[in-house]
Amino acid sequence: MKRLTGVLLGIVLVVGLAGMASAATSDSITLKISCVVTLSVDIDQDEYNFGDVAARTPVISTDTIAVTNDSGGLTEDYTINCSTYTADWNLMTSDPANDDEDLFSLQALLKLTQADEAAFSGKTFFDTDAGTDQNMNLGFGTAGYSGDNVPADAVRNIWFRLHTPGTTTTPDEQSLSVTITANEASLFTE
Numbered sequence: 365m366k367r368l369t370g371v372l373l374g375i376v377l378v379v380g381l382a383g384m385a386s387a388a389t390s391d392s393i394t395l396k397i398s399c400v401v402t403l404s405v406d407i408d409q410d411e412y413n414f415g416d417v418a419a420r421t422p423v424i425s426t427d428t429i430a431v432t433n434d435s436g437g438l439t440e441d442y443t444i445n446c447s448t449y450t451a452d453w454n455l456m457t458s459d460p461a462n463d464d465e466d467l468f469s470l471q472a473l474l475k476l477t478q479a480d481e482a483a484f485s486g487k488t489f490f491d492t493d494a495g496t497d498q499n500m501n502l503g504f505g506t507a508g509y510s511g512d513n514v515p516a517d518a519v520r521n522i523w524f525r526l527h528t529p530g531t532t533t534t535p536d537e538q539s540l541s542v543t544i545t546a547n548e549a550s551l552f553t554e
Contacts, residue, residue: 401437405546407522408432414526420462422527424479429522431474431544433514441551442511442520442544443497444504446470446490450538453529457489462530470540471525474505479523497545499552511544512554 408430417423433440446455453466460467470490473479488503498504500511505520514520524542 399437401435401516403438403440403546403548404433404435405440405442405544406432406434407544412524417526417528419528419532420460420530422459422481422525424481424484425524426478428478429524431520431522433516433518433546435516435546437516438546439516439549440514440546441549442500442514443547443551444472444490444500444511444542444544445495445497446540446542447495448541450536450540452534452536453532453538455490455492457492459527460530464530466532466534467529468538469527470542472500472504472542473523473525474500474509474511474520475523476509476521479525481525483523484525500544501552502554505554507554510554512552513549 409427412425412427412429414423414425431442449455453468456464456467456469459469471484471487472490473484473487475483488498491498502510504511509520511520522544526540
């Protein structure tokens, strides 16, 4: 009987200790982190010169101009505008007719390889409202190679098509300023 009492006492002691062990508490911690990234885009050239071009003539840039998402880790959407241009010429949203004086058109196209006249067909013209940002969706690119959801460190080649005025009041060199802006990736979709 003593032996049975000892065994029972041992079992009670083990169960009691096990109960104490399961009564332990737990806690948690929330970990937070922010990536050091910022919306950013880089155009690898500061200037492109079309050279001397006759009136009534469409001309396409021939040098590869690289546009890079240099945000450090963000996926971005690009917008574009032609905000300033020389006072002698005015932008229009279609190619100028032969009698359109001092009116020019401008298009941009994101394309891996050299763009030709056919590549610009049906593509978007720059808006005549100077400073208006236009989404660089398929109107400025091709499927999978537009300004939509550009991954970090991705490079997009950009080509420009300029159509000179039908007639002009000045032979002086004209200057245009094109701005590409990096935006949060949710701005638009292709």
